[in-house]
Ligand SMILES: Nc1ncnc2c1ncn2[C@@H]1O[C@H](COP(=O)(O)OP(=O)(O)OP(=O)(O)O)[C@@H](O)[C@H]1O
């Protein structure tokens with residue numbers, strides 16, 4: 001009996017020792033919240049002795065003035081102890097507290113039931129763990145996450161990530177705009193839907209290829225993507241595989257829309273080629289003008305003396321025929337010289353204000369006699385609005401006639417010629433389009449057709465001055481000539497002129 005008592009004493013002491021040596025501050029409470037024991041760690045931490053704690057309730061301690069002992073409000077509605085009593089299950093709660101130096105600390109309090117028998121819960125053990133370091137880390141992590149999220153969302157480049165199955169797990173605003181999908185429906189889309197067939201696999205192969213950049217990284221590459229509307233867009237992309245423990249976990253890619261860059265590039269190339277063309281034509285023009293001047297004088301003598309001779313010869317003279325050929329060819333040379341002088345802008349434009357539609361009508365009238373008209377269907381697609389331009393009407397007539405004759409030549413007598421006029425109110429430009437259904441200009445000739453003397457026509461048929469002269473005249477009149485389209489279905493030449501604003505009634509009265 002005595003020995004049993006000793007054993008019990010020893011066991012009780014031993015339990016107290018265990019309780020005291022727990023490294024977490026710990027309390028034992030009754031279900032009525034009375035504290036029956038507090039371990040050494042608890043007393044040390046709260047700088048209290050047992051008598052200050054034992055016999056009091058946890059609520060008393062909550063309202064203790066020593067704020068470092070406890071400083072959180074404990075409401076019945078959300079009392080973990082009550083929950084434990086109701087559910088008989090362990091409960092935990094994380095609470096914010098203020099330590100004696102006024103620093104914020106976080107505590108996790110775990111409540112476990114003890115002595116559960118048919119009478120129910122007899123005691124509750126509460127252990128308190130300082131989780132301030134974990135909480136601070138969590139906050140730091142969530143701050144960094146928030147920052148990364150903001151950086152990703154505010155990026156002007158489209159950013160996207162997909163899991164191993166290719167399902168989208170991240171899509172920023174720029175990617176939404178680029179692809180036309182919203183991040184909300186992203187989880188229903190697979191990465192393969194964003195590329196033309198086979199491209200996604202090809203990108204993955206490149207990503208895994210150690211010979212292309214670093215393994216798992218794809219250097220800047222140009223590809224086409226497909227938007228929700230099915231439009232293909234050229235983009236520049238970089239991509240990377242995200243590894244976790246050496247295994248592929250996800251892929252991420254950054255996209256930049258290339259449409260604007262390519263449009264600027266194209267415009268730059270066009271401007272460069274136009275500058276080159278203008279320079280080439282300017283130097284050729286100076287040469288042509290020099291040659292034309294030199295030839296003009298001897299040509300005038302040839303024509304003068306040749307005609308005098310022709311007048312003197314008897315009508316049946318055997319040399320009369322030969323002389324007529326000489327004079328005909330000399331006349332042709334005179335026309336060439338005249339065109340050369342026009343092309344090299346030796347003649348000043350005499351500008352006047354006129355209706356663009358009238359120019360089309362007059363040019364057609366001037367070539368009406370040509371037998372070329374025979375099997376050609378002419379469509380006049382003229383703007384209802386009377387577009388005004390301020391230019392040299394005769395020169396422009398010359399341009400239009402040359403272009404119409406070129407079109408007829410290309411159609412070899414049969415086809416459709418469409419003459420269209422229109423304007424762009426925003427840019428203040430007036431346009432004439434000359435479209436034929438002829439053979440088209442082969443790509444290798446495109447850069448040459450505006451060069452003087454470039455012709456594909458047989459000797460004696462074309463001098464190759466028509467387009468170069470047209471180019472010179474359009475520039476002189478502050479306009480432009482360009483090939484809008486060409487191919488086996490025909491050619492469309494575009495003439496552009498500044499539109500003359502309608503200023504006053506006087507203008508209307510004086511225009512032709
Ligand atoms: N509408 C067109 N369709 C197809 N080819 C064209 C057209 N217009 C011009 N070309 C090509 O451009 C070349 C140059 O044209 P350009 O008007 O300068 O000279 P040309 O017509 O050959 O001779 P010219 O006009 O001096 O009588 C033509 O020989 C032809 O090959």
Ligand SMILES: [Mg+2]
Nearest residue numbers: 402406466467
């Ligand atoms: Mg021509």
